Amino acid sequence: MTLTETLRFMWDILPELLQGLEVTIQLTAMSLAGGFVLAVPVALVRTYTRGPLNWPATAFVELFRGTPLLVQLYVVYYGLPELGFVLDRLLSAWIALFLNSAAYQSEYIRGAIQSVSRGQLLAARALGMRSLTAFRWVVLPQALRLALPSWSNEVAYMVKYVSVVYMIAVGELFTRGQLIITRTWKVGPTLFTVALIYILVVYAVTKVMDHVERRFRIPGLETGVEGREA
Amino acid sequence: MRCVVYILPAAKLTLLVTVMSLAMGFVLGMLLAVARVYGGPVLRFAAASYSRVVRSLPTLVMVFALYYVVLMTDFLGGSRLASAVLALGACSTAYQSEIFRGAIQSLGSGQMLAARSLGMSRPVALRNVILPQAVRLAIPAWSNEAAIVLKDSSLVSAVGTVELFRRAEHVAAATHDWLTAFLAVGLIYFCLTFLTNRGLDWVERRYRLKV
Amino acid sequence: MAEPILRIEDIHKAYGKTKVLRGVSFDVAPGEVVVIIGPSGTGKSTLLRCVNLLTVPDRGRVWLEGVELTDKAVDINKAREKIGMVFQEFNLFTHLTAVQNVMLALTKVKGMKTAEARARAERELEKVGLADKADLYPAELSGGQKQRVAIARALAMNPKVMLFDEPTSALDPELIGEVLEVMQALASQGMTMLVVSHELGFAREVADRIIFLEDGVIAEEGPPEQLFVNPRNPRTREFLYKLTELYGEHGEPKSRGRER
Ligand SMILES: Nc1ncnc2c1ncn2[C@@H]1O[C@H](COP(=O)(O)OP(=O)(O)OP(=O)(O)O)[C@@H](O)[C@H]1O
Ligand SMILES: [Mg+2]
Numbered sequence A: 001m002t003l004t005e006t007l008r009f010m011w012d013i014l015p016e017l018l019q020g021l022e023v024t025i026q027l028t029a030m031s032l033a034g035g036f037v038l039a040v041p042v043a044l045v046r047t048y049t050r051g052p053l054n055w056p057a058t059a060f061v062e063l064f065r066g067t068p069l070l071v072q073l074y075v076v077y078y079g080l081p082e083l084g085f086v087l088d089r090l091l092s093a094w095i096a097l098f099l100n101s102a103a104y105q106s107e108y109i110r111g112a113i114q115s116v117s118r119g120q121l122l123a124a125r126a127l128g129m130r131s132l133t134a135f136r137w138v139v140l141p142q143a144l145r146l147a148l149p150s151w152s153n154e155v156a157y158m159v160k161y162v163s164v165v166y167m168i169a170v171g172e173l174f175t176r177g178q179l180i181i182t183r184t185w186k187v188g189p190t191l192f193t194v195a196l197i198y199i200l201v202v203y204a205v206t207k208v209m210d211h212v213e214r215r216f217r218i219p220g221l222e223t224g225v226e227g228r229e230a
Numbered sequence B: 001m002r003c004v005v006y007i008l009p010a011a012k013l014t015l016l017v018t019v020m021s022l023a024m025g026f027v028l029g030m031l032l033a034v035a036r037v038y039g040g041p042v043l044r045f046a047a048a049s050y051s052r053v054v055r056s057l058p059t060l061v062m063v064f065a066l067y068y069v070v071l072m073t074d075f076l077g078g079s080r081l082a083s084a085v086l087a088l089g090a091c092s093t094a095y096q097s098e099i100f101r102g103a104i105q106s107l108g109s110g111q112m113l114a115a116r117s118l119g120m121s122r123p124v125a126l127r128n129v130i131l132p133q134a135v136r137l138a139i140p141a142w143s144n145e146a147a148i149v150l151k152d153s154s155l156v157s158a159v160g161t162v163e164l165f166r167r168a169e170h171v172a173a174a175t176h177d178w179l180t181a182f183l184a185v186g187l188i189y190f191c192l193t194f195l196t197n198r199g200l201d202w203v204e205r206r207y208r209l210k211v
Numbered sequence C: 001m002a003e004p005i006l007r008i009e010d011i012h013k014a015y016g017k018t019k020v021l022r023g024v025s026f027d028v029a030p031g032e033v034v035v036i037i038g039p040s041g042t043g044k045s046t047l048l049r050c051v052n053l054l055t056v057p058d059r060g061r062v063w064l065e066g067v068e069l070t071d072k073a074v075d076i077n078k079a080r081e082k083i084g085m086v087f088q089e090f091n092l093f094t095h096l097t098a099v100q101n102v103m104l105a106l107t108k109v110k111g112m113k114t115a116e117a118r119a120r121a122e123r124e125l126e127k128v129g130l131a132d133k134a135d136l137y138p139a140e141l142s143g144g145q146k147q148r149v150a151i152a153r154a155l156a157m158n159p160k161v162m163l164f165d166e167p168t169s170a171l172d173p174e175l176i177g178e179v180l181e182v183m184q185a186l187a188s189q190g191m192t193m194l195v196v197s198h199e200l201g202f203a204r205e206v207a208d209r210i211i212f213l214e215d216g217v218i219a220e221e222g223p224p225e226q227l228f229v230n231p232r233n234p235r236t237r238e239f240l241y242k243l244t245e246l247y248g249e250h251g252e253p254k255s256r257g258r259e260r
Helices: A003-048 A051-066 A069-083 A089-115 A118-126 A131-168 A173-184 A187-215 B002-038 B041-056 B059-073 B080-107 B110-117 B122-159 B164-175 B178-207 C044-051 C076-081 C098-108 C114-127 C143-155 C173-188 C200-206 C224-229 C234-247
Strands: C006-015 C018-028 C033-037 C059-064 C083-086 C161-165 C192-196 C209-214 C217-222
Touching (some): A003 A051, A003 A187, A051 B178, A069 A131, A069 B164, A089 A131, A118 A131, A131 A173, A131 A187, A131 B059, A131 B122, A173 A187, A173 B059, A187 B059, B002 B080, B002 B122, B002 B178, B041 B080, B059 B122, B080 B110, B080 B122, B110 B122, B122 B164, B122 B178, B164 B178, C018 C044, C018 C217, C033 C234, C076 C083, C083 C143, C098 C114, C173 C200, C200 C224, C200 C234, C209 C224, C209 C234, C217 C224, C217 C234, C224 C234
Parallel strands (some): C033 C192, C161 C192
Antiparallel strands (some): C006 C018, C006 C059, C209 C217
């Protein structure tokens, strides 16, 4: 294949790959959102309660952080039907991804809550705030700001890890690439194009999140908590 | 429980892939880190670019890319296992280079200056002063990385390496009990990551620098 | 003495086996300024936190304006509105600007409208000389400015009593004066104040009464003249001597070496 032929080929497969990218982005966004909604209460329960409420939350987080996403995906997609829950591919993918992300996100939020100093809560209570008011207006905003850098990492991480759902043939970016390869056997150009798209998207995500972090900059709250490396 | 017994022998391969990938990532990641901190502009740029590019790619992309490369060039006898280790190792190289770079930079320039002032050459100072400290500082992050590589090793099942996850699929197909097989393999992974973390915690405590 | 505005009766508090407070009682009259001194770890902070029940005493009772706060039926959050508190570490809300710090409890506790709360907050900041710093975040303020914002935040709630827990001991020496000035002005306006502080100059000039707390009990109390000139308890003399040694006569520390 000449260089022009290769470029031509890459151009031709682009629309199909971009369709896949759309699915990747949808899954990423929905998993992050679903994960966040679950992560906040899990983090709260783990930080502020003991005993019967705490341990299922802890078990959830430890189990999802201690096992591969692939296993979680297969339990949902192949395992749950045995219990009578038959879910389609996309829904299974979403459930596995958002549960996985929730486990990690809850850890960032928990770490952030713990790094908000005790004096903040003390001062709020001294002003006559009820504990829920103090949490809502003093601790939570600071914790969310502190968790932002690791949350940025999580966004990039999810963009990449959504590719795992290739294993149950959900048509996201990587799956589309594989389909093109089995059809055309043009391995190099296809994988190269797929890789290029990932690089650009992850780069864009990083830039956007940098901007968000700057936009919500609060002097004195810059140092975040560690996220999973992405 | 029977399931666990059927699947467990494949843990050997999972551990083999994990350990070899981590070892490859350790050696190359360390070299990249040193290149990024002490190298010239070209070396620094090359090392940083490698890290940035690879960290932008899904592990699965790397797994397939190296699988195809090894298959087509018949490199290392076209072995799937070799391709799997190369892929996970190449990924881990990028992440470990970041870990070690951070550790080296957190030491500050004082250590290097002190060593050089005693007449050590840069390589000697690196080997005897900088790296021993950096490695210890890096243990907590490295422990995280080890657990990630262990979990990501499940992805090489996609190119037909019969490690834990692929083995679980086989057992599931044979018993027609997918739920049990995958819960069982999940349990095995959980124990392995747990042991990895605990083991490295112990190492960290044992070799912690007292300052 | 007039009817006390604040009455502390037989407060006991233990953490595990360590008995921090072992029966502390005293009254504070309206407009009175009481300074509490004592060695580190004798429970001065604990005592202050027992007053607004941020720490719940094991035994003993607290009254504010004739209402027993230690009564389970009393809404402690309502009571805390009437008791301002200033902390050694400032504890300004990190994510809010100076003016937002003052506004938060006005809107969330007192239920004020934002505009009204802002106007009120700006007035309070002006009183402590920080009108021009309203939109800065705590991290952008000096220690002395932070503490003055904290005082404004407490005052905005219209408290009947103000509690100060070593308000100047986290400050660099050159910043102590500006905070003490604000406190002195507050005292001269008739605010009832309970102050833990080792600023002897301030105690001498502003305090109506000094309480020397040691090992969880009041070892001696009396007007400043008595304690400074002619203490009855030898331990008081010894402690004051050490303090003077360390800080000098007028509350200016001789040596740097921040007490923490
Ligand atoms: N929440 C707590 N849990 C356990 N022990 C505590 C707690 N708060 C205080 N203590 C202990 O109670 C004792 C008195 O503490 P407190 O802070 O009241 O002393 P203090 O007189 O204010 O000392 P300082 O001058 O150092 O501020 C100390 O020994 C302290 O360790
Ligand atoms: Mg104290």
